[in-house]
Amino acid sequence: MxxxxxxxxxxxxxxxxxxxxxxxxxxxxxxxxxxxxxxxxxxxxxxxxxxxxxxxxxxxxxxxxxxxxxxxxxxxxxxxxxxxxxxxxxxxxxxxxxxxxxFNVKTYLYQKTENIIKIKTLEEAKKYSICVVRNDIRDQYLTEKNFPNLIRFSDQNEAIHALIAKKCDFAICAENIEFIWKKNVKENLNYLVKKSFHVKEINGDRxxxxxxxxxxxxxxxxxxxxxxxxx
Incomplete structure (x- = not known):
């Protein structure tokens, strides 16, 4: 024993x-x-x-x-x-x-400051093109909801710059993308890009x-x- x-x-x-x-x-x-x-x-x-x-x-x-x-x-x-x-x-x-x-972070649809696209629901965004990060939670969610016009990039920074270059109508990003602007971009992108719609459907827990x-x-x-x- x-x-x-x-x-x-x-x-x-x-x-x-x-x-x-x-x-x-x-x-x-x-x-x-x-x-x-x-x-x-x-x-x-x-x-x-x-x-x-x-x-x-x-x-x-x-x-x-x-x-x-x-x-x-x-x-x-x-x-x-x-x-x-x-x-x-x-x-x-x-x-x-x-x-x-x-931590927790909010998700937004961003658009160029000069644009005046207004939506009241996420469903209304289906008729617009959206820049997303390939295979991230936002890409997966919109794909599951059959959004037809998703343009994929390797990270949020690329997605935002594609928006600025008019390759899409919206970019869907986490709110912390704004820290990237402050650190990596000499030009203040707040004058070029604005929050357009808070995507509450996507849980912010990380x-x-x-x-x-x-x-x-x-x-x-x-x-x-x-x-x-x-x-």
Whole structure:
């Protein structure tokens, strides 16, 4: 009996060591004001929070910056990969566990300041062309709702500049796009682009998500750590 107990203790210890030794690869993107790349170093309040969660969970992380669509496709097929921030929908829940909310952001339809397109519902926007970020939550939502005129780009910055270049009538972006203008563009884009319609249909919660192939014990550790930090 003592040998069985000792064997169980050793097995649990080894399992813990194996889990802790694994490095989890995290994909994110630059979101000025929240996630920023300073040389080769990631910084910002969201980065600090994610690292705090992993430290609390006693897990190792390796954070990388990639375009959103590439990150999503890579992470959904492999274990020990996580993506943040990510919005939740039924399609993504097939591939990811959503550990917890990191922050909340509103979504808007933007148009050129000189334009006077007025809509009262999102449905009315179907007759206009809309610049979107390929495979992000807004692209997926509008595609599900059968919006016919979606023009896809690799990130929000490209989508907004396409709007300015008159390649579409609207660009659908998270409100934090305005931080990008302030950081990366010398010209004040507030004179060129304006908020046109608040898209309340798209939930603003942004999560830390991890691929479903990952060891459930790792996912549990992260969820517990995040709950403790959010208290």
């Amino acid at each position: 003592k040998k069985l107990v000792l064997f169980a203790v050793i097995l649990n210890f080894l399992s813990y060591k194996i889990i802790y030794a694994q490095e989890l690869i995290g994909f994110t993107e630059e979101l000025p004001g929240l996630i920023e790349l300073d040389g080769d170093q990631l910084k910002g309040p969201v980065i600090e929070k994610v690292r705090k969660i992993f430290k609390k969970a006693k897990l190792k992380e390796n954070l990388k910056v990639y375009p959103w669509a590439r990150s999503y496709e890579m992470a959904k097929r492999e274990k020990n990969y996580f993506v943040f921030p990510m919005a939740k929908n039924s399609e993504r829940e097939k591939y990811f566990n959503f550990v917890g909310v990191l 999560y830390l998500s991890i691929s479903k192939q990952t060891d459930p014990e790792i996912i549990k550790k992260l969820a517990t750590a995040m709950k403790e930090i959010n208290k």
